[in-house]
Every structure is written in C-alpha cells, then in structure tokens.
Amino acid sequence: xxxxxxxxxxxxxxxxxxxxxxxxxxxxxxxxxxxxxxxxxxxxxxxxxxxxxxxxxxxxxxxxxxxxxxxxxxxxxxxxxxxxxxxxxxxxxxxxxxxxxxxxxxxxxxxxxxxxxxxxxxxxxxxxxxxxxxxxxxxxxxxxxxxxxxxxxxxxxxxxxxxxxxxxxxxxxxxxxxxxxxxxxxxxxxxxxxxxxxxxxxxxxxxxxxxxxxxxxxxxxxxxxxxxxxxxxxxxxxxxxxxxxxxxxxxxxxxxxxxxxxxxxxxxxxxxxxxxxxxxxxxxxxxxxxxxxxxxxxxxxxxxxxxxxxxxxxxxxxxxxxxxxxxxxxxxxxxxxxxxxxxxxxxxxxxxxxxxxxxxxxxxxxxxxxxxxxxxxxxxxxxxxxxxxxxxxxxxxxxxxxxxxxxxxxxxxxxxxxxxxxxxxxxxxxxxxxxxxxxxxxxxxxxxxxxxxxxxxxxxxxxxxxxxxxxxxxxxxxxxxxxxxxxxxxxxxxxxxxxxxxxxxxxxxxxxxxxxxxxxxxxxxxxxxxxxxxxxxxxxxxxxxxxxxxxxxxxxxxxxxxxxxxxxxxxxxxxxxxxxxxxxxxxxxxxxxxxxxxxxxxxxxxxxxxxx
Numbered sequence: 001x002x003x004x005x006x007x008x009x010x011x012x013x014x015x016x017x018x019x020x021x022x023x024x025x026x027x028x029x030x031x032x033x034x035x036x037x038x039x040x041x042x043x044x045x046x047x048x049x050x051x052x053x054x055x056x057x058x059x060x061x062x063x064x065x066x067x068x069x070x071x072x073x074x075x076x077x078x079x080x081x082x083x084x085x086x087x088x089x090x091x092x093x094x095x096x097x098x099x100x101x102x103x104x105x106x107x108x109x110x111x112x113x114x115x116x117x118x119x120x121x122x123x124x125x126x127x128x129x130x131x132x133x134x135x136x137x138x139x140x141x142x143x144x145x146x147x148x149x150x151x152x153x154x155x156x157x158x159x160x161x162x163x164x165x166x167x168x169x170x171x172x173x174x175x176x177x178x179x180x181x182x183x184x185x186x187x188x189x190x191x192x193x194x195x196x197x198x199x200x201x202x203x204x205x206x207x208x209x210x211x212x213x214x215x216x217x218x219x220x221x222x223x224x225x226x227x228x229x230x231x232x233x234x235x236x237x238x239x240x241x242x243x244x245x246x247x248x249x250x251x252x253x254x255x256x257x258x259x260x261x262x263x264x265x266x267x268x269x270x271x272x273x274x275x276x277x278x279x280x281x282x283x284x285x286x287x288x289x290x291x292x293x294x295x296x297x298x299x300x301x302x303x304x305x306x307x308x309x310x311x312x313x314x315x316x317x318x319x320x321x322x323x324x325x326x327x328x329x330x331x332x333x334x335x336x337x338x339x340x341x342x343x344x345x346x347x348x349x350x351x352x353x354x355x356x357x358x359x360x361x362x363x364x365x366x367x368x369x370x371x372x373x374x375x376x377x378x379x380x381x382x383x384x385x386x387x388x389x390x391x392x393x394x395x396x397x398x399x400x401x402x403x404x405x406x407x408x409x410x411x412x413x414x415x416x417x418x419x420x421x422x423x424x425x426x427x428x429x430x431x432x433x434x435x436x437x438x439x440x441x442x443x444x445x446x447x448x449x450x451x452x453x454x455x456x457x458x459x460x461x462x463x464x465x466x467x468x469x470x471x472x473x474x475x476x477x478x479x480x481x482x483x484x485x486x487x488x489x490x491x492x493x494x495x496x497x498x499x500x501x502x503x504x505x506x507x508x509x510x511x512x513x514x515x516x517x518x519x520x521x522x523x524x525x526x527x528x529x530x531x532x533x534x535x536x537x538x539x540x541x542x543x544x545x546x547x548x549x550x551x552x553x554x555x556x557x558x559x560x561x562x563x564x565x566x567x568x569x570x571x572x573x574x575x576x577x578x579x580x581x582x583x584x585x586x587x588x589x590x591x592x593x594x595x596x597x598x599x600x601x602x603x604x605x606x607x608x609x610x611x612x
Contacts, residue, residue, distance in 0.1 A: 002077050002241030005120070005258040006213045006306050009073060010048055010060060018069050019046040019060075022607045027053050028143075030594045033136035033311035035608070036061035038598055040318055042612035045069075048306075055132045059307045063216070064321045071325075073216050077241040081329055084238060111234045113160050114243040119257025120302035121214075122247060128172060128179060128299060131261070136311045137279030138591045141288060142174020144278060147308045149211040149222045150184070152195045153253060155202050160246065160254055164191035165222040165232035170210055170263075175274045175288070180296045183275040184208065184267060185286075196269050196292070205266040207251040208294055213260025213308050215240045223322050225330065225387055250298035260305040265294040280439045282351035282548050283314030284585040289446065313588050314544060315348045323348055337386070340379050342400050343408045344389070349540045350547040353437040356392040357414055358383055359406065362399035362457045371399065373427060373455035380453045384431075391437045393449060394547055399457040412485055412539055419464055419487040419524045422456035424558055425569040429453040432553045441585040442551045444501030450553035465522045472519035475510050478528075482536035489523040489573070490542070492532040496579035503554045507577045514559040514573065521559065526573040530580055549578040 003009040013019035026032050026049045039047055039062050046065065050058045064070045071078060133143035148170045154162035168190065171183030186192050199206035211218060217240035221232040237244050245257040250264040272290035280286045310318045323346065334344055340361040347355040360379040365371045376397050383397075384390050396418055398406070403417045429452070436449035443449025464487030474481060478493035491510075498504035510528065514520045527546050529535045535545045550556070555577040558570025580587075601608045 002074065002239070003216055004242070005215060005302075006060070006260055006308060007304065009216050010046070010306065013046055013069070013073075014048070016072070017045070018072065019048055020607065020611075021048040021050055023050050024607060025051045025053050026059075028055070028059065028132045029135045030138065030591055031597055032059060032061060032134065032309070034590065034594050034598045035601060036065075036309075036311055037313065037317070038602075038612045039608065040065045044608075044611045052132050052307075055130060055307075057130075057132055057301075057305055057307050059132050059134070059309055061309050061311070062318060063308055064219075064310070065318050067321055067324050070321050074220075074239055077217075077239050078329075080241070081238050111237045112243060113233045113237065113246050113254075115254075116245045116247055116257055119245060119247045121255060121257055121259045121262055121300050123303050124301050124305075126261075126299045126301050128182070128263075128296065131172070131299070132307045132309070133172060134307075134309050137285070137313070137588055139277050139285050139586065139589070140279060141171065141275070141277045142177075143172040145170035145172060145182075145210065145212060145309075146312070147212065147219055147310045149214075149218045150186075150192060151209040151211060151253060151255065152192050152206060154195055155198045155204065155206065160231055160233050163231050163233060163254070164195060165218070165236070166190055166192050167219065167222040168192065169275075169278060170294075171275050171278070177273065177293065181273070182210070182263065182265075182294045182296060183273065183291060184210075184294050185275050185278075185291045196267075199269045205268055205295075207253045207266050208264075209249050209251065209253045209255045210263040210294070211256055211259045211261070212263070213306055214256045214258050215244070218256065218259075219308075220322065220325065224326060249300070255300075259300075259302070260307065261299065261301045263294070263296060263299050265296040267292045267294050279313055279588045281312040281315065281317065281319055282354070282437075282439055283544060284439075284441065284548070284587055286439050287441070287585055315351060320348050323352065338379060338382050340375060341383065344383060345408045346389070346392075347411060347543060347547070349411075349543040351440075351544065353388070353391040354393045354440065354547040355543065356383065356389060356395045357408055357411070358395065358397040359400050359403075359408055360397050362401055371402070371458040372423075373397075373399075373457045376455040376457055377429065377453070380429075380455055384451065384453075391435065393436055393440070393442075393451055393550075393552060395451065395453045397453065397455045402457060402459070411543070415488070416464060416486055418454065418456050420460045420462055421458060422454055422524070423461065424524075424572055424574050427454055427456055428556075428568060428570075428574075429455065430553055430568060440548070441583070442549055442555075442581070444551065444554065449551050452552035452556065462524065464524070469519040469522060471517065473517070475513035477506070478510065480532040482532040484527070484536045484542045485539065487523055488525045488527065488542070489520070490527045490529050490532040490535040492529050492535075494528075494579075495530070496577070496581050498554070498577075498579075498581045498583075500581075500583040501554065503557070504577060504579070504581075507555070507557050507575065511557045511559055511561065511570075511575055521572055523573050526575045528575065528577045528579055535578075546576055546578045549580055549584065550576050
C-alpha cells in the first residue's frame with residue numbers, strides 16, 4: 001500500500017538511502033533552493049532540512065528529483081495505474097488476458113475518496129508568518145509556495161465529484177499582500193478557471209483550499225492531464241494505493257485529512273492584486289501582473305508538519321520528473337484520444353510549452369513519392385486543441401510511414417529527419433494572434449502570440465551539412481557562425497532592437513543577403529542568436545535559446561519569402577530570430593554570495609560532501 005502521509009514517505013526514503021536529513025540551519029531565502037538545484041543536477045537524494053531559519057517547521061526538497069526515486073515512491077501502485085490505462089486504451093484487453101487484470105475491479109474501490117469527521121491536519125493552527133518563507137531566485141517578488149495543491153469545487157455542483165486539483169503558484173509575501181492574504185496565480189486553460197467563471201456568474205466568492213504536503217500522490221494528481229469529468233482526487237486514490245480521506249475545512253471545502261498544511265480561504269473573483277516576479281520553468285522571471293488573491297480564513301497543520309518545496313528554473317529541474325512520469329503513465333492513451341497520432345513529446349529543454357514534437361500517420365496517399373502533409377495537418381489541429389498542448393508555439397509533426405523506427409525522445413534524430421524532408425514553400429502553417437503560455441514573454445502581448453505547425457511527409461529531400469563551407473559569407477554586422485547539429489547554423493553579431501509585436505528589421509536584412517554564393521543556402525535552418533558559441537555548445541542550449549526567445553509570426557523569415565493566398569513561404573534557409581529582445585523577461589540569475597555558501601555545504605565534513 002502507498003504512504004499514508006509525507007513523513008512516512010520520508011522515513012522510508014531515508015531507510016533506503018534515498019534521502020539525507022540535515023540538522024544544520026538553512027536559510028529559506030535563496031540558500032535552500034540553490035542547494036536543491038545543485039543536488040538535482042548531480043542526481044542526488046531528497047534533502048530534508050530539519051532546521052529552517054525563521055520557522056519551527058522542517059522542509060523537504062528534491063523529493064521527486066529522479067525518475068527512479070519517484071517510481072520507488074509509487075512502487076506499490078504504478079502497475080495498477082498502468083493496468084487502468086491499458087483498459088482505457090483497449091477495454092477488450094480484460095477479456096483477452098483476464099489473468100493480467102485479476103483483482104483490478106476490487107482494487108478500483110481505492111479510487112473513491114472517503115469522508116471522515118476528523119484527521120491529523122485539524123490538530124493545530126498557524127499564522128502565515130510562522131510558515132517557511134521560501135525564496136528561490138534573487139529577483140523573486142517575495143516568498144512563494146512552490147509545491148501547492150490547490151483545491152476548488154464547482155459552485156453549481158458542490159462536492160468532490162466536480163472538484164479540481166491544480167498546482168498553481170502561491171505568493172506568501174511582498175507586493176500589496178496583507179497578513180491574511182496570499183496571491184494565487186493560475187494560467188489560462190486551467191480547471192480552476194471554470195470554477196472562477198461560475199463564481200463570477202453567481203456573484204459569490206470562490207472557496208479555495210491550498211494543500212501543502214500530505215500523501216505524495218497529491219502533487220502528481222494535481223498536474224495530471226485528466227479529462228474534466230474525472231476528479232484528480234480519484235486519480236490520487238489510484239496512485240496513492242488507498243482511499244483519500246477528506247475532512248471539512250474552515251471554508252466548508254473538503255481537505256485531505258493527512259495533509260501537512262491547508263490554507264483555507266476565499267477569493268473575490270472580481271478583485272486582483274499584483275503577483276510576481278517569480279523565477280519560472282522557462283528559465284526566465286515571470287513578471288508582475290494582477291492575479292486573484294486568497295483571503296485566508298485559517299491555516300491548519302498536523303503535528304510535526306513538513307513543508308515540501310521545489311525550485312523551478314531553466315530545465316531540466318525537478319519538475320522534469322513530473323513530465324517523465326506523466327508520459328510513462330499516459331503515453332499509451334495518446335492514440336485513443338488523438339486518432340492517427342502515434343506519439344507527442346513536449347520538449348523539456350525548450351521549456352515544455354514552446355515546442356511539441358509529434359509523429360502521426362499520413363495515409364491519404366500511400367505511395368511515398370507523392371506524399372505530402374494532409375492527414376498530418378488534421379492531426380496537428382487536434383493536438384493543438386488538447387488542454388495544455390494548446391499553449392505550444394511550435395508543433396513539428398512527421399509521418400510515421402517515412403521514419404518508422406524513429407524514437408520521438410531522440411530529439412537530434414527527430415530534428416534531422418524533419419530538416420531532411422520539410423518543404424519551406426508548402427509545409428509552414430502559421431496561427432497568428434492566438435493564445436500562448438502566460439509565462440512566455442516572446443509574444444506580442446500577455447497570453448498572446450503565434451504558433452507554427454511544421455508538417456513534413458515524404459522521402460528525404462536533401463543531405464544536411466555538418467561543416468561550414470569555405471565560401472560562407474555573413475551579412476554585414478554578423479561575425480560568428482557555428483554548426484549546432486547537421487543542417488542547423490547559429491549566427492550572432494547584431495543586437496536585437498525589436499519592438500513588441502514587430503519583426504526586427506535586421507532579420508529581413510539578413511534574409512535579403514542570402515544568396516547561392518555565400519554558403520548560407522546549404523543549411524535548411526539558420527538561428528540568429530546573441531552568442532553562437534553558447535547556442536551551438538549543446539543541443540540543450542540550442543533548444544532553450546531558439547524556442548523560448550522567438551515568436552513565430554514575428555521572428556521567422558527566410559530567403560525569397562512571399563505570401564500567396566494568405567500562405568507564407570520561403571526558400572531555404574528558414575531563419576528564426578532567437579535573439580533576446582528588449583521586451584523579453586530577464587533570464588534567471590544566481591546570487592554569487594549564496595552560491596559560495598552552497599559550495600561550502602559540499603566541503604569535507606559537511607552534510608553534502610560527495611553529493612555535488
């Protein structure tokens with residue numbers, strides 16, 4: 001059976017050598033998060049800080065820092081969850097192989113939450129100032145809750161059956177928040193937004209419970225891409241291996257009886273306050289914007305409560321494991337939800353939402369010589385209509401029939417196959433003036449930007465260069481070029497002066513100078529950047545720079561571009577302007593003094609010696 005609560009999980013991880021408990025004092029202001037980033041990068045254990053400055057409560061970080069440790073945490077339930085997914089994919093599988101699914105119906109009873117009168121979380125109350133005040137990055141606007149599980153119910157249909165669990169950023173301090181207020185940042189396309197809109201219609205406050213800690217299944221359930229009619233509390237029962245016990249909170253909402261902390265309150269759906277900045281998962285600071293805030297009724301906590309936290313930033317970080325686990329569990333369902341689609345991969349190194357890779361089927365024309373993207377475009381539209389995938393800026397999709405052995409997670413191989421096949425005169429399909437990720441500042445406005453679907457089908461069209469030819473001549477002002485990978489050239493030298501929503505004139509000037517004599521046409525993709533050496537140093541750098549710093553409609557051009565019947569096309573190379581623009585947000589920065597302190601934790605005789 002799964003863990004009843006967080007402390008039970010931590011003790012078990014420590015017993016198996018997967019967690020280190022530290023009794024030396026740690027500062028929750030920058031130091032704790034910086035330590036966990038180092039430990040995560042080294043593939044190290046979970047870290048339990050039992051002496052947190054300014055708070056009587058302990059903290060745990062890097063809990064889900066490796067896929068192996070996360071699978072260990074859920075080792076008793078993962079097989080059951082995979083069987084449920086298999087039944088979703090093929091309901092007849094239970095008849096074909098009944099021995100495999102023996103016991104599943106009886107165990108399915110663990111899916112249903114259970115109401116109880118009391119629980120450990122109701123034992124004590126605290127003030128907001130008594131909780132750990134975690135600050136992860138130097139420019140963060142205050143202390144944040146970074147691993148919250150936010151619970152709401154449908155005001156029209158109260159009860160857990162129409163509830164939502166989500167992981168939405170919570171700001172504890174800073175800006176204009178009073179002692180009994182916390183900021184609640186949630187992005188578009190999230191489940192809480194439905195409940196918020198109903199509260200507006202009903203002209204009433206929306207009750208919210210912010211859960212911190214509790215059974216380890218809760219954070220994963222909050223981020224699972226589930227259908228709207230399937231409550232995350234039900235999935236939590238399956239992943240946690242036991243029925244989730246619920247008690248009634250101070251605002252009348254249910255809350256997990258085994259939670260470590262629950263912050264209960266209500267939001268006025270018409271009122272907002274400034275929230276942010278916050279160092280976010282794209283590798284930049286989310287800036288200050290108005291968001292709803294919670295008026296706190298009470299903060300409940302259990303005896304010896306533990307405060308779990310994570311730190312996000314330029315990927316990979318701990319949240320990368322969440323994506324890996326989600327793919328492991330839900331990957332087989334993709335073809336049932338999206339007919340014809342074989343696989344979809346949100347590229348973590350590119351910030352997840354900016355870049356999606358997909359493999360689909362192109363069966364409309366069976367012979368390869370005449371195949372072009374047709375069915376793939378239908379599938380691309382379906383992908384962009386699915387929940388969080390609708391936030392993608394770039395969607396690349398290939399035909400399975402052309403590359404049958406391609407592994408979508410081998411990104412270099414995928415991009416090579418794409419660059420060998422795409423036709424820049426036919427295969428570029430733009431969506432302009434549409435939604436994009438709230439945390440992405442490359443667009444023409446808040447939540448606003450564009451998308452590019454690049455769909456390629458048919459036989460290989462070209463060989464990809466791996467070296468710069470001797471006749472390469474860069475346009476005036478551009479002084480450095482590096483090969484990133486076969487077919488991709490990074491070029492730097494001119495600083496961007498682009499205005500929001502406009503293309504930089506130097507992009508068009510660059511493309512106007514592309515000709516057969518200067519060697520640029522050999523590369524199907526050219527990326528304009530601030531530092532060609534950095535961009536070409538690794539595939540990870542290339543993905544991050546290219547897809548977090550560009551807005552397709554404004555930042556893509558090419559040789560001899562033209563528009564016919566509203567369709568934009570060009571000749572090779574396709575050029576992406578991935579320079580940092582004046583209106584972009586700031587990349588995340590480390591504090592040098594804090595980094596020196598973090599260095600000392602790994603010195604001989606210190607708790608993390610040999611870990612990083």
